[in-house]
Amino acid sequence: MRRTFVYLLALGLLWTTTAMAAPTIEVEALMTNTAVLKIDGERKTLRAGETYKGVTLISAYSRTATLEVDGKQMVVGISRRIGADYQQPSEQVVTIRRDARLQYNTNATINGRSMPVLVDTGANLVALSSVHAKKLAIDYQTGVQARVETASGMVNAWVITLRSVSVGGIRVENVEATVVEGSFPNTVLLGMSYLKHVDIKESNGVLSLSRAW
Template sequence: MKQLAIVAVLMVAATTASASELIVRGLFKNAVLLEINGQQQLVRTGSSHPGGAKVLSANSRSAQVRYQGKTHRLTLNKRIGTLYAESERQEVVLQRNSNREYRTRLQINGRSAEAVVDTGATKVAMSARHARQLGIRYDDAPVVSIATASGVSRGFAVKLDKLAVGGIERHHIPAVVVDGEYPHVILLGMSFLEHVDLQERGSIMTLSAP
């Protein structure tokens, strides 16, 4: 019986060692940052990862990938493995664009918008137009002064009930609504970023839940 038990353990260990794992670490127009068995590579549409995955199509929201004889429609941080089903990890990988920005989609109170990561902003900041689009009421919020590139503007201090970037979700995030059209894109500031682990390597930034 002991010999059988040892053989069984060895078989499980061998199966685990030979198991392959694919994770979508980043999504971009016509390219995907794929990780297979720990090896990351940016793979463009029509090309393949050394681990055997071919990218058929890709945009900033999802990618179609051919892997192990099957075609998968994958979103950010989805993984495929031989021993388990697809699952979501609380990690977001962003690639710096030509303007040296890290942009991402986020969800505020269930509504989607684009944002740029800004470690120099103390709070999440948005224009009054963004606030209206996202259904954020600020008329009765405390008035604050906001320093902008064009001078000092009037703002409103609010709290976001829920803010999610990929699988990372946080609640009651302090934010400011700036009166007017500035900023042109929502600033994902430190009132959210202080709740995540942030790493930057080259042109890649990784946000992960601590």
């Protein structure tokens, strides 16, 4: 009887250990608020807010996704395999000092080319002039045409998608932007279509942009 009890106890411990083991997850594809994951060998497409086998997709973009497993959130990239030995990736941080005009100016790499930019949390999209677009070899007139108001009045504009925007190594792909006909804005505005992908903190005249991964 004692031997049987010990055997059953061992089975119970084995079952508990197996049940508590974190699932093995592979990230196969990422889209906005959608991720294709392989969870314990089974392929599953999750949309933001959905849960499967204890894995919840919090959010997803073209390069990273935020998952929640066993109450813990993790930021992962495509082709990333996650198991019980997962470690949270280090955080990328870019610091920008406020200038004499109380603005935050820095350089960004847009579609692979460097360009001065002004951080503007009040702009919904990254905004650039047609002069900037020509320097970047962007065929902006294939975008969706619109009209915007400037200091000179109403002018033509085009909504386009930039291949990538990178600031200090924090790269975001497929960034929506507005190209305004003429020379306005004088400096490319780094708007929320990029900034929504990063955490923003401001302290003592220093702006910090950060993102895990």
